[in-house]
Amino acid sequence: MTTRTSWADLAANSAAENVGVGSSSASNGAVGSTSGAGRPVYVPPHLRNRPPSAEPPAPTSSGLTSSNDRPGYGGSRWTAPRNDYNNRSGHGGSGGRLGGWGGRSGGWSRGKDREVNPFGNDDDAEEAFSEQESTGINFDAYEDIPVETTGDNVPPPVNTFAEIDLGEVVNLNIRRCKYVKPTPVQRHAIPISLAGRDLMACAQTGSGKTAAFCFPIISGIMRGQVPQRPLRGARIVYPLALILSPTRELSMQIHEEARKFSYQTGVKVVVAYGGAPINQQLRELERGVDILVATPGRLVDLLERARVSLQMIRYLALDEADRMLDMGFEPQIRKIVEQMDMPPPGVRQTMLFSATFPREIQRLASDFLANYIFLAVGRVGSSTDLIVQRVELVHESDKRSHLMDLLHAQRTNGVQGKQALTLVFVETKKGADSLEHWLCMNGFPATAIHGDRTQQEREQALRSFKSGATPILVATDVAARGLDIPHVAHVVNFDLPNDIDDYVHRIGRTGRAGKTGLATAFFNDNNASLARSLADLMQEANQEVPAWLTRYAARSFGGRNRRPGGGRFGGRDFRRESSFNRGGSDYYGGGNSAGGYGVGYGAGIASAWD
DNA sequence: AAAAAAT
Known part of the structure; x- marks a missing residue:
């Protein structure tokens, strides 16, 4: 199979779709060009204001197919005109937009929508990089990735975006994002989601998973019926999709991406997270919301204030799902998913994405899913070569001067006279502050991000780092997962994490x-429990493992990080594991139940798709 | 044990 997708191919696709005849996107009724089934239906004013009843919405989710049929839900509530974007987004009647088709088609009402072009701002800043990023991807490296799917009737993967009927508006946004070809997780996950199936997906951050869950959600909302939601006067809003993530910055990032994917589709994406004024977020929500991206704490707040209802949720996505279900988050997530008014599994569609899925987390997560498909996308093979991993034996007291040496060397090797971006991970918030201060005192422009800083400070730090104004960012694990910070040349694990997963994410x-x-990584006696898993991981990624680390690993008894499955392709459906017993002679984890682990270590390491 | 997440 030819794996290289050229710009010529892209242009050809583009041309075909512009003609709009006979292309696959036209054949199944491009989403934007509302089909006959979407004929406007007049909804009398007295029905427009009717709030949804207590019973959960009829499912589009479990039975969601690619059909354009829109089976009636019976009640008049559910026969609202699909083209009435104002009703759909919960604030009809204002501004003379009633009855407009443009919200979905991206057509005539573009100007009225006054939707800020989410591509506009980046274009200049990223132009210099974007061509390289788009063409520098080694797709060949992604062809032989091991992929495992388990579950009933798994829909087959696709090879091109053209095969996926996401509609012409979304297709255009895909081109604007310069996505040429779906990534492996997208190839498998998108058809599964479009078929309405629940999904537990193991795929490293950076393998394109945000798009993998956003595209089906956006597409599903566009083609689904338009439930009658309360109009502007109502203070409570009813999103159709909820995307949860473990940090505020990651939620912001998902929101930005989702806005690009949904540009001019009429699908409204709103983000809500703590640390920022709630009133502004409330105003945004009141202007209409289809997809709500949120961190758990702020969402609970909004739910308790009765400003958001989950009654109409058709799609639930948890990003970094293993983090969302760990001890710190699980109660909040359970509250949101099980104890508020969200439709149950099987009624809503649920998608969980994470790089790693320990067996016990899978067990927890299965409460949220119905007849789900498990998907694991393995390591990225040769692309792991893109990251060179080094481990150095550094005593606690020598860490600062050692860091200084690294930074000095880097400065002299600086690219284009600018210091390369360096991300320094430390264990504690206090440690982050003190290291930042020390670096600044020693002439290295640094900033810090951690959970004790104000949200403003956190966002400022990230901006300042991304722009290169302060090319050193000292961070706690708040920055370890999911964040896309382009052009980071060097990650320093000043303090190693206790969990090998966190190392992989960092x-x-x-x-x-x-x-x-x-x-x-700076390694010393304090990190002994990580030695074995670190050595295994590095070996797996074809990295040079220092002899002293191998000795450490041999001495250690594995600790919590030892994985029975071995590294290469451990992403495994826990439903199959009752009979799965490696009985491995190399498995020391007596009291350890942290098995059943995810995808090859290297998978997220090289990523071109964040 | 620490970090994250509401005020």
């Missing part, structure tokens, strides 16, 4: 977009 902040990256 180093995944570099080596992105087809660029090479360096990850340096």
Whole structure:
């Protein structure tokens, strides 16, 4: 199979779709060009204001198919005109937009929508990089990735975006994003989601999973019926999709991406997270929301204030799902998913994405799913070469001067006279502040991000780092997962994490977009419990493992990080594991139940798709 | 044990 997708191919696709005849996007009724089934239906004013009843909405979810049929829900509530964007987004009647088709078609009402072009701002800033990023992707490296799917009637994967009927508006946004070809997780996950199936997906951050769950949600909302939602006067809003993530910055990032994917589709994406004034978020919500991206705490607040109802949720996506279900988050997530008014599994469609899925987390997560498909996308093979991992034996008291040496060397090797971006992970918030201060005192422009800083400070730190104004960012694990910070050349694990997963997530902040990256870890006696898993991981990624680390690993008894499955392709459906017993002679984890782990270590390391 | 997440 030819794996290289050229710009010529892209242009050809584009041309075919512009003609709009006979292309696949036209054949199944492009989403934007509302089909006959969407004929406007007049809804009398007295029905428009009727709030949804207590019973959950009839399912589009479990039975969601690619059909354009829109089976009636019976009640007049459910026969609202699909083209009435104002009603659909919960604030009809104002501004003379009633009855407009443009919200969905991206057609005539473009001007009226006054939707800020989410591509506009980036274009200049990213132009210099974007071509390289788009063409520098080594797709060949992604062809032989092991993929495992388990579950009933797994829909087959697709090879091109053209095969997926997402509609012409979304297709246009895909081109605007310069996505040429779906990534492996997208190839498999999108058909599964479009078929209405629940999904537990193991795929490293940076493998394109945001798009993998956003595209089906956007498409589903566009083609689904338009439930009658209360109009503007109502203070409570009824999103159709909920995307939860573990940090505020990650929620912001998902929101930005989702806005690009949904541009001019009429699908409204709103983000809500703590640390920022709630009133502004409330105003945004009142202007209409289809997809709500949120962190758990702020969402609970909104639910308790009765400003958001989950009654109409058709799609639930948890990003970094293993983090969302760990001890710190699980109660909040359970509250949101099980104890508020969200439709139950089987009625809503649920998608969980994470790089790693320990068996016990899978067990917890299965409460939220119905007849789900498990998908694991394995390591990215040769692309792991993009990150060089180093481990250095550094005593606690020598860490600062050692860091200084690294930074000095880097400065002299600086690219284009600018210091390369360096992300330094530490264990504690206090440690982050003190290291930041020390670096600044020693002439290294640094900033810090952690949970004790104000949201403003956190966002400012991230901006300042991304722009290169302060090319050193000292961070706690708040920045370890999911964050897309382009052009990070070096990740330093000043303090190693206790969990090998966190290490994988941290180093995944570099080596992105087809660029090479360096990850340096400071190791000492305090990290003995990590020795074995670290050595295994590095070996798995074809990295040079220092002899002293191998000795450490041999001495250690594995700790919590030892994985029975071995590294290469451990993403495994726990439903199959009752009979799955490696009985491995190399498995020391007596009291350890942290098995059943995810996808090859290297998978997220090289990523061109964040 | 720490970090994150509401005020």
